[in-house]
Amino acid sequence: MALFEASHLHKRFADQVVLEDITLSFEENQISGIMGPNGAGKTTCFNVLTGRFKPDRGRVHFDGRDITGLPPRKIARRGIARSFQMMNLFDEYTALENIVLALPEVRDKGFRVLHDLSNDSGAQDRGAQVLARMGLGGREGALASDLPYGQRRALEIGIALAAEPRMLFLDEPTSGLGTDATAILAELIGEIRKSVSIVIIEHDMRFLFDLADHISVIHWGQVIAQGAPDQLRENEWVRASNLGALA
Amino acid sequence: MNQNSYLSSFRAWFTAPMLLSFLVFGTMPLWIDAVGLYQYLGLEVMIWVIFALAVNLLLGYTGLPSFGHGAFLGIGAYAFGLTQFNVAANLWLSLFGAVAVTAILGGLVALLISHRRGIYFALMTIACAQIFYFIASKWTDVTGGEDGLLNIARLPVDLGLTEISIRSNFSLYYLCFAAYVIIVVGLWRLVHSPFGKVISAIKQNDSRVAFLGYNVWLYKWLIFTLSCAITGLAGALFAMAQEGAYINIMSLQWSGIAILIVLIGGGFISFWGPVLGVIFYFLARDILGAYTETWLLWFGLIFVGMVMFKPEGLAGMWRDGRTLLGRKPAPQPEPSVTEPSAAGGD
């Protein structure tokens, strides 16, 4: 059984079907990709998988346990972390504070009024380690809002990673990045994949085809194709199209 | 090593601006007459500072605009009087009654509104406040209706061995000051604890906080209830100061003034914003009020101007002034939570 399995997810908003019948599974220690044209239901799918929305039908299993309909905080505590496409860092906090707040040990101290985080060298050190891993060493004290865009993207992923998840969901991590920054990001993801299973939603196909072990194509709220990148490339239309030329 | 940790733990509890505020407020009754003001003003300032700090806990720290907090001030005042009349004329018990009743009612309101934000939150607080207002004004048997609850006593401070009378404004002031010290130290600790970091993070981005595994609803509920409890304490002190509990403090106007004070002072960026705001408000009332009847109108216009041009309020101006003068070495303006630089250095 795969680490993460979703079966027959169905979701509608009012009279609009957004997810028709999604069945997906993500293996441990792999990078799984989800791609699809705009408005195909990728982001809704992501939100259902990570607990922001409850599916109308279907089940989601993680690590053999049913997590369908659990609120985000409970899903997070099971070991799933996510990043956001629209970046919403804690802008009034420093880079380090952003990370520290995401550490599970700090989360468990959330109600401890007498605790002082700035004196909690354990948390500070672990936060600094995560920052260093994201290539943000030395930027601990900078306000999140003052970081350049590429570093904010890295911090965004760092926050998700700081929660020490078993599975990391990344929502369009390359959006807004130029070619160079995308390359750096690909390197970063290549690095962190050693310790965590990753699911990426992306519209940048080349990025996904290079990185992912397995890709699901979503359109009309359904999985219209899936397989390893090489399998997908075998499709003659894919080869005839722009993607075939560039991928 | 040991001494170092002692020092840092002292720093975790007390800061220079805090000690400065203790010094100023602690000595205020001694010089307030000399600068041409009067003792009762000090009392009002002290009570309103506590009230404004409670409002700012919601508005400034958690980003929840409670437009009806005056109702809880009134509930505290009534509860203080009612406990005193019907249970026992003991200060501690009556204070406890006031805080407990406001916390319970606040907690109930919070049950209804903790999952809301922005406009709906603001309107729900207005609606709840108006409902409390109507109940207080119509339930004459209990609240005295439009006449209010008269003859609330300034009960003596029972310290076990001895009792201190607080009949005079001077001595009541010191009771309020003691409450202020406790509240300020407690709130300072609270907003700098992990709990405070979480509520401020909720203000910045609540869905991300949920995805980090925090129970956002519970944090919001707790902070609203706590804010109401502190407001209840302010209400009880107010009942003693006024020697009565009156319906008018529950009106929307007073809730509005609390918001005005907090924002003008700079509650969005500084812990001390509400304190600055209260001082500014009362000075404006007494100084402007001496010249013009319409001072509250002008005060409201200042508020509108602040929202438009300087939502960071007085604290923000102070910060900008310091940055301009180059006295502050830090290259960037510091955020409120990590660095309450606004009210005077570190």
Place this chain on the structure above:
Amino acid sequence: MLGIDNIKTFYGETQVLFGVSLDIAPGEVVSLLGPNGAGKTTTLRSILGLTPAHSGEITFDGKSITRAQSHNIARAGIGWVPDDRRIFPTLTVARNLAIAAKKTRFRAWSIKEMFDIFTALEHLMSRECENLSGGEMQMVSISRALLGSPGLVLMDEPSQGLAPKIVQDVMKTVTRLKTEGIAVLLVEQNVHSALAVSDRAYVMDHGKVVYQGPAGELRDDAALRERLLGV
């Protein structure tokens, strides 16, 4: 007519255009091609001032419009046919068109001329726009742009949802605009139809222009076209 020099555009803090330059002469038809998400629509929005360029320079009709307000850009003579039509659904076709009419220094168009271009339009005038079919909406959207007397029309996927015959009509209209001296910037998925009427073409990818040249070159050089656009 239109000159874009090295513009960089952001949505919020997300950068979409990484230095785009292009230019259009009066009466010239220029295709802007490339995959979804390449930044074509954003380029149009930058020209219109809806998502103003963060840096770089846009000039129209000899004047800089980089920082101008959208309504002034429109009044200067730029019309827009958005990809999702953006017809006001609660108004009738007639009212949709009526509020679009304005005068600029360029050629004015009458409703009657619109009827000549789209024969079906006349019978639609009293219909509420929410009841139109996709193709009918597109006719209204194009007419709306022309009634604003533009000197440059930005067309975002005009052929989408239109029958082949109507697409040919639209492309004929494009050619007609060209003879009237009106420039057209054409964003299209249907590469062949677009190249058939264009003078020049730009291809964008990842927020940058990756190719520019005469439309004929892209039309005739199958290998080049396949590399850039597939097929």
Place this chain on the structure above:
Amino acid sequence: MASPALLHVNQVHKIYSRGVFNKQTTFDLQADFTISEPGIVGVMGPNGSGKTTLFELITGSNIPSSGQVLVNGQDIHQVRSDQRDRLAIHYHQSYQVRHFRKRRPNFMLQPSPTDYPLVHLFDEPQFNTQDGYIGFMLDFFRRLRDEDRLVVLCVHPNEPFHLQIMREICERFIFVQSGRLTQAPDYDSLLQNPDVTAYLGDLVGGQAA
């Protein structure tokens, strides 16, 4: 008894009219056809010919003036309006969504007998070669057919390869013009129809060349 046809459009007639007293018919659509087997059906026709109305009638969002639509034997208008897409689902472009008033409350209607739609109507899926989803889309249509479902594909062929796709994937065709349907069993007989060649205009020449 043999299993019912997958889609039976039974003498459906839809009339739009204008005026209260002196009613004038502005548009009428007549459709009567049966598709018993799973498969892929191509639908073409000029703008405003009634394709979208036909799709709306099949999915039950629009009410016919007379006649009925049976999906797998079930009258779609007798099914709860929020479950009709469990029988027949319409994938449209976002700007094409039209809203209709409900005629009867849902509690008076029947639940859908199936959870997953049997008839899939695709309204102008975007076939372009620049981002390369076409291949996946075509495989998906075939997969639906192999899972015993009916795929109805409405495409305006605007590029030569669009026609190529339709020819490759569709097993039968329906051509709609001015509210009247013409069926064609295959691509070649479709092109025999002069209305179709008029509709396609220059494209056919290009295709033949």
Place this chain on the structure above:
Amino acid sequence: MADFLLTLLPHLLNGIALGLLFALLSLGFMLIIGVMEVINLAHGSLFALGAYFAVMLMSQDGGITHPFMAPYFDLPIVLRYIVALIVAPAFVAVVGMGLEVCLRRTYGKDPLYGLLLTFGAALVLEEMIREIWGPAEYFLPIPKAISGGFFFGDMIYSNYRIFAAVFAMAMIGLLWAFLNRTPYGAVIKAGAHDSEMVRVLGYNLSRLRLYVFAFGAALAAIAGIIMAPIWGVRPHVGVDAVIPAFVVIVLGGVGSFWGAVSAGLLVGMVVALTAAYLTEWSLLSMYLLLLVVVTFRSRGFAGKASALEA
């Protein structure tokens, strides 16, 4: 039973009159939400201001008068009433324009700022009213033709309420015609639906917003003038008016004209019936209604996402 129905009837009529006025008030509120995406908490204060301006234009003891105005007060009351109905909303429209200019700085920021600003503006306006007219309650004089009452069976029913209902209905009808028959209305509707496209058609959005705000303010003022003889003219009346406007919009859905009218009638009916049987608590019913409505139906009948969601 028949008796009960007969006694119920005047209250139902009250409900209709009140409901139509609520609808009128909310339609202005809704126009502002639609085009500006701002919840104007000062809308009630504009409503109150309308009533006060009307008082000023109707009676000499109504606050500020100046000797030079004396000849004006010699005019017949009907004339003055008509002047008040035109001039007072115009004054309020100007105040509304001022408010919109202030609001511009909050567009595109956190909606909290717009909320704080209009909240502050509501307090300022209320304070201004207290300052100019004092805290006492005023009564708006009305022409004889529409005052008094008539017998209805053996009960008296107020002429004025009939007038109010008819007037409000006429205003709603005019508003509908304005929005649906004139090019200005078309631009407003278009702007509420898609402000971006309206800009690209060459319309100055800032100016459109200014006019729409003024227009919404004038509608509030008209509702205030008509409501004045029913509710009385007090500084605090603004707060009591903004709540029903909000309830009506949440119930009827942003952007739905007839939704607002029917929700207005519903709310009016609820308030009138509580007023009839629980007189003391009639205003309370509105706040309870708000709580219930927001708790259970925060998206309104139309169910569309809007500025209210923020």
